Amino acid sequence: MTNLIEIKGVRHAYQTPSGRLPVLDGLDVAVPEGGFVAVVGPSGCGKSTLTRLVAGLMKPDEGEVWLHGEKVKGPRSTVGMAFQNPVLLEWRSILKNVMLPLEIVPTKMGRKEQKERARYLLGLVGLEGFEDKRPSELSGGMRQRASLCRALVHKPEVLILDEPFGALDAFTREDLWQTMQKVKEAEPFTGVLITHDLRESIYLADQVVVLSGRPARTQYVLDVPDRGHDIEQLYTPESAEMLAILRHQIEVAQGRAPAEEGAA
Amino acid sequence: MSPRLRKIAVPLAAVVIFLILWELLVWAMGWPNYKMASPSDLVPAFSRYWELFLVMGWQTLWRTVVGLILAIIVGVAIGMVMGFSRTMREALYPLLVGFNAIPKATVVPIVALMFVGAHDFNTVLIAFMISFFPIAVSISIGLSTLEPEYRDILRALGASQSTIFWKIALPKTLPEFFGALKVAVTLAFIGTNLMEIVSPHGRGLGALFDSGKTNSDYPLMFAVLIALAALGILLYYIVVWLESIFAGWAERTPG
Numbered sequence: 001m002t003n004l005i006e007i008k009g010v011r012h013a014y015q016t017p018s019g020r021l022p023v024l025d026g027l028d029v030a031v032p033e034g035g036f037v038a039v040v041g042p043s044g045c046g047k048s049t050l051t052r053l054v055a056g057l058m059k060p061d062e063g064e065v066w067l068h069g070e071k072v073k074g075p076r077s078t079v080g081m082a083f084q085n086p087v088l089l090e091w092r093s094i095l096k097n098v099m100l101p102l103e104i105v106p107t108k109m110g111r112k113e114q115k116e117r118a119r120y121l122l123g124l125v126g127l128e129g130f131e132d133k134r135p136s137e138l139s140g141g142m143r144q145r146a147s148l149c150r151a152l153v154h155k156p157e158v159l160i161l162d163e164p165f166g167a168l169d170a171f172t173r174e175d176l177w178q179t180m181q182k183v184k185e186a187e188p189f190t191g192v193l194i195t196h197d198l199r200e201s202i203y204l205a206d207q208v209v210v211l212s213g214r215p216a217r218t219q220y221v222l223d224v225p226d227r228g229h230d231i232e233q234l235y236t237p238e239s240a241e242m243l244a245i246l247r248h249q250i251e252v253a254q255g256r257a258p259a260e261e262g263a264a
Numbered sequence: 265m266s267p268r269l270r271k272i273a274v275p276l277a278a279v280v281i282f283l284i285l286w287e288l289l290v291w292a293m294g295w296p297n298y299k300m301a302s303p304s305d306l307v308p309a310f311s312r313y314w315e316l317f318l319v320m321g322w323q324t325l326w327r328t329v330v331g332l333i334l335a336i337i338v339g340v341a342i343g344m345v346m347g348f349s350r351t352m353r354e355a356l357y358p359l360l361v362g363f364n365a366i367p368k369a370t371v372v373p374i375v376a377l378m379f380v381g382a383h384d385f386n387t388v389l390i391a392f393m394i395s396f397f398p399i400a401v402s403i404s405i406g407l408s409t410l411e412p413e414y415r416d417i418l419r420a421l422g423a424s425q426s427t428i429f430w431k432i433a434l435p436k437t438l439p440e441f442f443g444a445l446k447v448a449v450t451l452a453f454i455g456t457n458l459m460e461i462v463s464p465h466g467r468g469l470g471a472l473f474d475s476g477k478t479n480s481d482y483p484l485m486f487a488v489l490i491a492l493a494a495l496g497i498l499l500y501y502i503v504v505w506l507e508s509i510f511a512g513w514a515e516r517t518p519g
Binding site for chain 1: 411413414416417418419420421422423427431432435436438511513514
């Protein structure tokens with residue numbers, strides 16, 4: 001079966017005043033259609049560079065990124081993105097913010113359909129009644145929900161989430177995880193989630209990729225069995241075991257623990 | 265008091281109190297009107313020359329507005345060039361700062377000699393030169409400090425540079441732009457009056473001030489200052505009104 005997202009042997013370095021700074025060094029990630037992969041790794045290991053590569057915002061020095069059997073050469077309208085900063089436009093209402101991608105991407109939807117679609121998504125994430133509010137009138141969690149709707153409004157094949165819940169408090173975060181599950185059921189997509197929260201990675205994703213420290217390569221891949229949407233599942237022995245493995249892998253990536261035999 | 269009434273009554277009361285204090289000060293110190301005219305001296309000055317005030321005031325107003333419009337066009341253009349290109353920013357900043365540091369009073373005689381007799385043109389030119397700097401700087405800073413994520417959400421969808429400019433960069437810069445425009449309005453008045461006062465056979469309120477000086481009509485000079493202040497307030501509030509229309513979203517309701 002072909003993968004919807006395929007990252008093959010990607011290497012990339014940034015030019016800095018003090019010379020070349022390699023950030024990615026032999027990165028391999030494959031996401032099947034409908035799959036949801038979480039990417040974790042030590043901070044500064046090039047996770048955000050990865051999102052920019054998949055979104056076509058930059059080209060790797062070496063290696064290839066494929067989306068749906070096509071090599072990524074530039075930005076594509078089949079991608080939706082959400083960042084840690086919700087980047088809502090303060091001069092637009094929430095509804096108009098969500099509809100923004102439809103003003104860029106060619107769409108067959110009429111004006112009325114576009115509005116209905118945006119309203120439907122806002123309802124899905126629990127923001128009905130807030131359509132005409134300004135972003136500044138919403139809480140951080142609500143803004144992030146709206147940002148998620150904007151990423152999905154043009155029905156992208158691929159959803160790229162770059163630490164979308166990173167700036168939220170623990171309760172709001174768990175709330176949003178559940179919203180995320182609900183959204184995924186109603187609006188199937190193939191996703192890449194960049195995160196530094198291991199519990200988030202095993203709750204949301206069906207595969208967790210651990211990156212090594214900079215320059216990053218794929219260090220470890222953990223397959224997460226589907227265990228339903230109950231948040232309680234995070235407190236089972238099975239979850240504890242997975243978290244322990246991931247935590248150990250992060251320590252290896254940070255250079256704080258030696259790699260074990262057969263770990264990667 | 266209704267909030268609407270309050271909005272007008274409070275500043276109006278402040279103006280009245282200011283005039284009373286001024287009158288009292290002049291009366292208490294026993295100053296003759298060639299030292300310091302009092303508000304009660306201004307009433308005859310205005311009523312005697314009201315036609316002149318209308319004609320000259322209009323002269324000053326339109327030249328200031330034209331200078332200001334030029335400053336907006338050129339200032340926004342320079343700001344865009346500097347905001348989008350780092351090279352241009354590095355190249356133009358010292359030139360702009362240097363140009364702005366030159367006191368415009370010293371430029372007035374140069375301009376007056378350069379374009380002898382072109383009084384309207386000269387006045388507009390000085391008003392423009394003195395007021396475009398804050399606009400250029402605010403636009404360039406607004407554009408160059410746009411967070412990359414704002415660009416990325418549209419760029420990732422394949423939006424062109426101009427789409428990003430119109431949909432995100434421009435509206436996001438509007439609050440800074442209006443802030444700068446408020447500064448530019450008062451600067452433009454200074455520019456207009458510099459030229460009007462200095463150039464011979466001039467027109468506008470500056471020339472009226474100058475004729476008050478030659479005729480030792482001190483109340484007239486003070487009356488001109490008040491008229492200038494009134495025009496300044498008028499233009500300033502027009503800008504505030506435009507701001508509330510185009511960038512009202514940036515205003516947070518207190519509380």
